[in-house]
Amino acid sequence: GKQASSRSYEPSLTKCLFRAFGRDFYEGGLLQLIYDLLNFVGPWVLNRLIIFLSTQGPTTGAPLVLSTGYLLTLLLAASKLVRMFCVPHFMFRFYCVGLRVRSVIVSAVYRKSLVLSAAERQSRSAGEIMNLVSVDAQRLQDVVMDLHNVWICVLEVVISIGFLWRLLGPSCLGGVVIMVLVVPVSHLLSRRVAVFQKELMTAKDARLELNNEVISNMKVMKMQAWEDRFGSRLLDELREVELKKLFSLCVCYALSFLTFTIAPLLVSLATFTSYSLSGNALDVATALTALALFDILRFPLIRYPMIINELVLASVSAGRLRKFLLADEYVPVGTNLLDDAGVVMDEASFVYETSKDRAGEEWRWEMDILKSRLVEAEKRLRVLEEGESLIPSRMKKSASQEPSLLCLKKINFECSRGDFVVIVGSVGSGKSTFLNSLLGEISPISGSLFLRGSISYFSQTPYVTTSTLRSNVLFSSPYCVDKYKTALSVCALKSDLKALPSGDLTEIGEKGITLSGGQKARVAMAR
Numbered sequence: 001g002k003q004a005s006s007r008s009y010e011p012s013l014t015k016c017l018f019r020a021f022g023r024d025f026y027e028g029g030l031l032q033l034i035y036d037l038l039n040f041v042g043p044w045v046l047n048r049l050i051i052f053l054s055t056q057g058p059t060t061g062a063p064l065v066l067s068t069g070y071l072l073t074l075l076l077a078a079s080k081l082v083r084m085f086c087v088p089h090f091m092f093r094f095y096c097v098g099l100r101v102r103s104v105i106v107s108a109v110y111r112k113s114l115v116l117s118a119a120e121r122q123s124r125s126a127g128e129i130m131n132l133v134s135v136d137a138q139r140l141q142d143v144v145m146d147l148h149n150v151w152i153c154v155l156e157v158v159i160s161i162g163f164l165w166r167l168l169g170p171s172c173l174g175g176v177v178i179m180v181l182v183v184p185v186s187h188l189l190s191r192r193v194a195v196f197q198k199e200l201m202t203a204k205d206a207r208l209e210l211n212n213e214v215i216s217n218m219k220v221m222k223m224q225a226w227e228d229r230f231g232s233r234l235l236d237e238l239r240e241v242e243l244k245k246l247f248s249l250c251v252c253y254a255l256s257f258l259t260f261t262i263a264p265l266l267v268s269l270a271t272f273t274s275y276s277l278s279g280n281a282l283d284v285a286t287a288l289t290a291l292a293l294f295d296i297l298r299f300p301l302i303r304y305p306m307i308i309n310e311l312v313l314a315s316v317s318a319g320r321l322r323k324f325l326l327a328d329e330y331v332p333v334g335t336n337l338l339d340d341a342g343v344v345m346d347e348a349s350f351v352y353e354t355s356k357d358r359a360g361e362e363w364r365w366e367m368d369i370l371k372s373r374l375v376e377a378e379k380r381l382r383v384l385e386e387g388e389s390l391i392p393s394r395m396k397k398s399a400s401q402e403p404s405l406l407c408l409k410k411i412n413f414e415c416s417r418g419d420f421v422v423i424v425g426s427v428g429s430g431k432s433t434f435l436n437s438l439l440g441e442i443s444p445i446s447g448s449l450f451l452r453g454s455i456s457y458f459s460q461t462p463y464v465t466t467s468t469l470r471s472n473v474l475f476s477s478p479y480c481v482d483k484y485k486t487a488l489s490v491c492a493l494k495s496d497l498k499a500l501p502s503g504d505l506t507e508i509g510e511k512g513i514t515l516s517g518g519q520k521a522r523v524a525m526a527r
Helices: 002-006 013-055 066-114 118-123 126-146 149-216 218-224 227-277 284-325 360-386 393-400 431-439 469-474 481-490 494-499 517-526
Strands: 342-351 407-416 444-452
Touching: 013 066, 013 149, 013 284, 066 126, 066 284, 126 149, 126 284, 149 218, 149 227, 149 284, 218 227, 227 284, 342 431, 407 431, 431 444, 469 481, 469 517, 481 494, 481 517
Parallel strands: none
Antiparallel strands: 342 407, 342 444
16 A cells, blocks of 8 residues: 555546547457458458469369359458448548547646636636647547558568568568568658647747737727737737648658658569569469558558558647646645634735746745744744844844745735735735635645635626626526615616616627726626
8 A cells, every 4th residue: 555655647538538438449440450351351262262263273184163263252342341341330430439539638738727726827828728629639530540540551561571471482572671671661750740740839839929919909909000010920920830730741741651661562563573583483363462452551551651650640639638637736725624604814925826846046936935924933933032122133024024925924914704804015925925825726835714604706807798787687597586686776877777778688799899997897796
C-alpha cells in the first residue's frame, strides 16, 4: 500500500478512451483482420488456377478434373462474400467509436472550461479552446478508422514477403531492401510533420484569438477606424505565418506520398530484375501471382506513412487535450463546519494566481511577500520581548520600506446571517480582490478562509445575454410571479419596464446594447 501510494500517477487520455470504448474497437479490429487475411486467398487461388489449366486438359494429355476448378472457384467466391460481410461491420464499429470519442472530448473540454482556475483562464484564450473542440477532437475521431492498420499493415507486409519468398526465393530480398530503405525516410518525414503541426496549431491559436477579439469589439474598431491596422495584422502577419507553416506541412505530406507511391514500383522492379539475373525462368503463373502479391503489398506501403502521419498528429492533439484537461481547477471555499451561514477570515493573505514559470523576475513578488512577513514577524517579536521603544531604527526603516504588493495581507473578517456590510476604499485598495477571494477565485497563501451558504454576485461589468429581459432575470430558474415582481421592485426596474416597448418581454440586443449601463447592472442584480 505504501509503495503504491508513493508512485506518481500519470493520467492518460488514451487509456481512458480505450477503457470506455475498447470493446467495439477490438471487435472491429478482429473483423478487419479477417478481411485483410482473406485478401491473400485471391493470389493463391490465381496461382492454383493457372497451374490447373496449364497442367490439365487436351493440350497436355492429362484428364481434366473439373471438381478441382469448381473447388477453387467456390473458395474464391466464399472469401469474397466473407470480406464483403466484414467491411460494413468493422467500418460501422469504427465510425461509432470515433463519433463517441469526439463527443466525449467535446463534452469534457466544455466542462473543464467551466471550472478552470483564474490563472488558467488568463493563460488560455478562447481560440485555443475552440481549436481543442474542433481540430483536435476531429483528429482523434479520424485516427480511430486507421488505428488497427498500424499493426495490420505490418502483418500484411510480412505475409506478402513470405509468399513472395516461397514463390521467388531469395530474389524477393531485392524488394525487401527497397522497403528497408524507405523506412528511415518515412520516420524523418513523420518527425518533421509533428514539428510543423505543433507550429501550425500555435499560429492558428494566435490567429483565432485575435479574430475573436476583433469580432467581439467590432463597435470600438469601427468608431476608432482601426480596421486597416487590425486587418493588416490579421492578414499580413498572423495569417501569413500560418500559411507558411501550412505550406511546410503540405510539402512534407507531398514528399511522403511521393516516396511511398514509387516504392511498390521500385520493389517490383528490383524483385523481377534479381529473379531474372539469377537465371530463373519467369513463367505466367509466377509473374501473375507475384504481381497480385505486389498489388496487395502496395496498400500497406502507400497507406502506412499516411497512417503514421495521422497517428503523429493525433498524438499531438491528445497531448494538447491532456494538458488542458489536467489544468488547475477552481477550488471552492471550505465551510470548516460552520453552524450557520456566514464568512470567517483569519489572518488571510491573498495574491492573484499566475500561470507563469517560477523563474526570473516573474515570481519576485513571492519573495517580496515572504520578506514582508519576515519583517512583520521580527517587529512583533521585538515588541513582545523588549517593548515598542526598544525597536532599533534600522528595523523601523526596514518595516517602512516593505515592498508594495498587489495583494491583501492579514485580513480578519467575520460576517453572519443578516449582516449588511459595505466595503469602502480608494482605487486599487483591494475591494474587488476581497470579493474575488469570497468567490474562491483567489486562494489564500496564508491564514484561513471559510464560508457557508450560497452567494449571489454580479460584477462591475454586468453579464447579459441576447434574450428577453425576463429571461435574463430568471436565467433558467422557474418563473414565480411573486418572487419575480419582488426582484424587479427592489432593483428599481419597474420604471424601466414602462419605458421599454414590450415591457419585460423586450428583446435585449447583443451585449445588452438596448439597455444603459445602469439598467444592465439592475438586471444583473435582479437575477
